[in-house]
Amino acid sequence: MKNSFLYMNIYDDLKKKIDQGFFRDGDRIPSEEELKTRFGVSMITVKKALSMLKEEGLLQRIPGVGTFVKGRTLNNEEEEKESNIPTVKKIGLVMEHVSSSFGLDLLYKLDRSLEESGYKMITRFSYYSSEKETEEIDFLLDSGIEGLIVMPCHGVYYNPRILKLILEGFPVVVIDKKMEGISVPSVRTDNKQAIKTLVKYLWEQGCRKLGFASSEIVGTSSLQERKSGFYEAANEFSMEVLPECELKFDLEIYNHSAGEENIEKAVAYLTQLKGKIHGIVCTEYSLVSAFMEASRRIPIKAGKEIQICCVDGPEDLEIPHMKQNEIEMADEIVKLLTAQINGTGMNKDILVPAILKVQKGSE
Structure with a gap:
């Protein structure tokens, strides 16, 4: 990656000038803004180069004063200011x-x-x-x-x-x-492995007809991989794949209960497949509550008439799940x-x- 070494141009230039005596002990080097403009790079790149020189003991920064070639004699006020700066x-x-x-x-x-x-x-x-x-x-x-x-x-x-x-x-x-x-x-x-392990577990429990539930997958690599793993495993174990169920991704941070819209979708999905579906694989734990509530409303006995499982979950989660x-x-x-x-x-x-x-x- 040639772009990954942009900061080395600044580093090499300053180090060479220090070694050759262009910048002597105690000299103030150009400001970060000046270096940014001169080399046509971002402030992040400048900071990276200066950080490397500081780590090598060639430079020291005095807040409010500037960055200097190491060796400059500080006055008492500057020494006290420098000594109070934590090197974190x-x-x-x-x-x-x-x-x-x-x-x-x-x-x-x-x-x-x-x-x-x-x-x-x-x-x-x-x-x-x-x-x-x-x-x-x-x-x-x-x-x-x-x-x-x-x-x-x-x-x-x-x-x-x-x-x-x-x-x-x-x-x-x-x-x-x-x-x-x-x-x-x-x-x-390894999202493919995670879902394949769940499908294998369901097959071992006697499930032969599976559903797949996810929030919108477009652009989310982890969900795409889980979906791919589901279909690969279902094919490997010769299991029948039923229609998918897509629920709305819940952006609510503090409320962990399912939204009514998702519950209604889950109710409609499970009702349509009642007596046909043996298990459902949820790509995320956040989808589980909608299916658990739907199974109570229909009713369908979760864990007996249908197996519900997912990726992620708290320690006390009672359904089969994959823990990252x-x-x-x-x-x-x-x-x-x-x-x-x-x-x-x-x-x-x-x-x-x-x-x-x-x-x-x-x-």
């Missing part, structure tokens, strides 16, 4: 949201692992809004982060801000989704990000296997 390395994290079904363990493990690696993590949330996502990324960049972990918003189009960072070589790791056609390190659950391995995901994310920061990173797409969770006595 920061990493930014932008998530769509977290809940008891997915994200909390990932959040805690990332924070712990990054701290062990010498970083403090700043966490922000996009709440499914691309505009909010951009706002939070800019906030983190202004905070002086050295790398970004981001779970991109659902949608057909990628956030231009994320694409710009990737092309400029800023350390980025994408989680939960794959950005097709973009060379960027990513860590996500958030601890392993966090470990891989930190490895990829710190490798990029240290200049040894590779563009890897890491798939982490999910774990089948079945309540005792339900098999």
